Every structure is written in C-alpha cells, then in structure tokens.
Amino acid sequence: ETGVTQSPTHLIKTRGQQVTLRCSSQSGHNTVSWYQQALGQGPQFIFQYYREEENGRGNFPPRFSGLQFPNYSSELNVNALELDDSALYLCASSSPSDNEQFFGPGTRLTVL
Amino acid sequence: GEDVEQSLFLSVREGDSSVINCTYTDSSSTYLYWYKQEPGAGLQLLTYIFSNMDMKQDQRLTVLLNKKDKHLSLRIADTQTGDSAIYFCAESILNTGFQKLVFGTGTRLLVSP
Numbered sequence: 370e371t372g373v374t375q376s377p378t379h380l381i382k383t384r385g386q387q388v389t390l391r392c393s394s395q396s397g398h399n400t401v402s403w404y405q406q407a408l409g410q411g412p413q414f415i416f417q418y419y420r421e422e423e424n425g426r427g428n429f430p431p432r433f434s435g436l437q438f439p440n441y442s443s444e445l446n447v448n449a450l451e452l453d454d455s456a457l458y459l460c461a462s463s464s465p466s467d468n469e470q471f472f473g474p475g476t477r478l479t480v481l
Numbered sequence: 482g483e484d485v486e487q488s489l490f491l492s493v494r495e496g497d498s499s500v501i502n503c504t505y506t507d508s509s510s511t512y513l514y515w516y517k518q519e520p521g522a523g524l525q526l527l528t529y530i531f532s533n534m535d536m537k538q539d540q541r542l543t544v545l546l547n548k549k550d551k552h553l554s555l556r557i558a559d560t561q562t563g564d565s566a567i568y569f570c571a572e573s574i575l576n577t578g579f580q581k582l583v584f585g586t587g588t589r590l591l592v593s594p
Contacts, residue, residue, distance in 0.1 A: 402581065411569055411584030425579030459523055468512050470582060472524040
C-alpha cells in the first residue's frame with residue numbers, strides 16, 4: 370500500500386508568482402485535504418476535495434485554488450504569491466468511511 | 482468557536498512518563514487526535530479517541546478525555562529519546578458535507594538521556 374506523496378519537496382518563488390503543488394493520495398482514498406503550516410504553528414485547513422469537487426473550504430482567499438483528478442490525486446494552486454504564503458503545505462488523504470487522515474511529507478514553499 | 486490550545490514545551494528524562502495536555506472549544510467534536518511531527522517531516526498519526534470515550538490505551542500511549550472540561554491529554558510511558566518531536570492535538574469538526582481538523586500550535590517534547 371503506497372502512502373501519501375507530495376511534490377516537490379522544496380520550492381522557492383518570488384512575490385507575485387504562481388505555484389502548483391501536487392499530492393497523490395493513499396491507495397483507496399478518494400478525499401484529499403490541504404493544510405498550510407506556518408513556521409511554529411499548527412496546520413490550518415485550506416480546503417478539501419471529494420470526487421473531483423471542492424466540498425469544504427477554510428478561511429483562505431480565492432487565490433488559493435485546487436483540483437482533484439479522476440485518480441484522486443490533487444493539486445493546490447496559489448496565485449499572486451505573498452511573503453506570508455511561505456509555509457509547509459501538507460496534504461492528507463482519507464475515505465468518507467474512515468476517521469483518519471493520513472498526511473504526506475509536505476512541500477516547503479519559500480516566497481522571497 | 483474553533484480553538485485548540487496546548488502548552489509550548491515539555492522536557493523529560495529518558496525513562497520517565499510524559500504528559501502533554503490540550504484544551505479545545507468545540508463541543509461538537511466527534512474525534513480527537515494526536516499527531517507527531519519530527520523536524521522537516523509531515524504529520525504521523527499516533528492515536529485518536531472518539532468523543533464519547535474517556536480513555537484509550539495503545540501500547541505506551543494513553544489518551545484521557547474529559548469532555549465536560551474539553552480537556553485531552555496524551556501520556557507516553559517510558560519516554561525514549563526517539564520520542565523527541567512536536568506533538569499536535571487536533572479536533573475533528575464536522576461541517577455540512579465535510580470533516581476538517583483543527584490543530585493546536587503543538588507541544589515540543591525534548592527527551593534527555
């Protein structure tokens with residue numbers, strides 16, 4: 370059974386640029402959630418995708434958007450990057466019948 | 482409201498027990514979780530407890546839940562240096578059509594030999 374994988378592991382961008390982060394869910398999981406973890410903080414919920422639709426969103430602006438594909442992998446896109454977007458971005462996969470969310474290793478984004 | 486609080490730091494000696502505490506505010510939480518994060522890594526699920534339980538034991542880990550006071554604790558028996566990490570408490574919030582996790586700011590556990 371393959372766990373949750375994310376790519377890339379690290380990324381450096383400049384203010385105003387756009388970024389795409391990728392996540393492959395654990396085998397058998399059709400739900401992907403994205404979280405942002407700023408330095409020294411706990412993860413904050415960005416949004417969740419289920420069957421290729423966004424079905425829940427946290428307190429993040431519209432420049433944070435996502436996609437889910439038929440194989441349940443997912444992308445997080447951030448437009449017009451700001452310095453405060455520098456963080457570890459975590460994705461977690463789960464299934465609706467499951468009480469557990471399994472996290473990937475994260476992508477560390479640095480915005481200069 | 483949705484707020485989870487934890488103490489920031491705990492230091493213990495190898496072989497001692499560690500107790501990490503957490504308080505949460507949302508009384509509708511269905512499950513409460515403990516995750517471990519090592520430097521530069523993602524989150525590892527350690528254990529979780531359903532909100533109608535008082536206690537759950539899993540090998541060296543014991544979770545206690547006081548639902549009346551909205552207080553959760555994680556006890557690690559015979560703490561080892563490999564247990565040094567940041568521990569996050571999280572509550573599961575069920576909204577219309579989806580479930581999200583609300584995390585505390587984490588407790589850094591340092592285990593000295």
